[in-house]
Amino acid sequence: MMKLHNAMWPGLVGKGTDEGLEPPISLDRMIDLTAAAEVDGQRFDGIDCFLFHPHTDPYADDDAIRSLADNISDSGLAVGSLVAPIWPGTVGDSAMGDAEQRERFLSAVKVACRIANRFNEHGVRRYGVIRIDSAEFGVDAWRKDAVANTKSIAATFKEAAKIAADHGERLAAEGEICWAGMHSWKDMLNLLEAVDMPESLGFQADLAHTYLYLMGYNAPEHALLGEGYSEEEFDAAYETMTDQLRPWTIDFHVAQNDGQVHGAGSHDKTGKHCPPDDPNGKLDIVRCSKYWLKDAESRGIEHLCWDGCMFPNSTLEDPNTWNTILKTMIEVRDAHTNEISEGLA
Known part of the structure; x- marks a missing residue:
């Protein structure tokens, strides 16, 4: 059964010390909020982590990583997927940049792999x-030479996949619509195919x-839906997108979207997440999750x-x-489990 x-x-993300931004919430506090959630006796099994300050020092020594692993484990949680600090201003830099920038990107992947290995050795992490x-935030620079820039990103990703x-x-x-060369479903697919290392790099x-892929927010030429779409049109478009990207999908985020973009701090024009029960939410979360989780x-x-x-x-x-979110997560997992038991997944 999925965790x-x-x-x-x-x-x-979107927090900070600049004027107008809300302060970050510490990792300890996020762990506590997660561990406290409960629905009918069920709890979260684990957390996925961001490997940069102020949550995690990417250059922490082995003792510090083990201490962090102990803290997570003592809270009754496991560690799953990890976010590598690959952006300018962290450890890394643009994957479509010059040789020095791309080398910094690869250094960030090495940093993430080292921490992942320490978590694995500890036992707090067994999957993810x-x-x-x-x-590369935004698509304007990428569009100046889309073919060459996609080729550069793919070359960087190939080297990163070898490191992993x-x-x-993996x-x-x-x-996501804010990442150059990955900002539409079609461009994302082209990049994955250009890397062509499915055993080491997926989606x-x-x-x-x-959802914003469907609407073609940063790539109107790749839109699969227009405003005012019907349920039948949505189903057809969603199936088209997921049929193309699902074979590459190795990690999955449950979320809700209200059809808007949102930006705060350095993170601009990203899909606006909203609570699962938001009345403006566009997605039937359980139903849409089934498309992605076939043969997961x-x-x-x-x-x-x-x-x-x-x-x-x-x-x-x-x-x-967190109780509302956990309830939704349980519904997604149970629907997937039922499909497996019925031989439909």
Whole structure:
């Protein structure tokens, strides 16, 4: 049965010390909120982690990593997927940049693999992937020479995938409209095919982000739906997209989207996550998840993760938020389990 995880990065992404931003929520607090959630005696099984300050020092020594692993384990949680610090201003830099920038990107993957291995040795982590993207915000620079820039990203990803494989890890490229070369379902597919290392690099599907893939937000030429679509049109478009990307999908985020984009701090124009019961939510979460989770086990997916990026701190601090999310996660998992038992998945 699939494990249920909560993402830790909503305590960081879009937060900060600049004027107008809410302060980050510590990793300890995010762990406590996750561990406290309960629905009919069921709890979250684990967390997915962001490997950068202030949650995690990417250069922490082995003792510090073991101490962190102990803290997570003592809270009754496991560790699943990890987000590599691949962006400019962290450890890494643009995957489509010059040689020096691309080398920094690869250094960030090495950092993430080292921490992953320490977690694995500890025993707190037994499944999950390492998440990456192109580390190039926006698509304007990419569009100046889309073919060459995609080729550069693919070359960087190939080297990153080799590093991951050497450490016994797999990389999952996040599909999101803000990442150059990965900003539409078609461009994402082209990039995955250009890398062509499915055993080492796959796709991370997020329900909120991939909804905006359908609408062609940053790539109108690849839109599969227009405003005012019918349920039948949605089903056909969703099946078209998932049939193409599902074979590559090795990590999955349960989420909700209200059809809008949102930006805060350095993270601009991302799909706007919202609570699962938001009245403006566009997705039937359980139904849409089924498309992505067909044959999920054959692709090595052992857990589901909730992603609620850029929720206000008041929402993140509300225990009811996590109980509602956990309830939705259980529904997704149970629907998938039932399909397996019925021989339909």
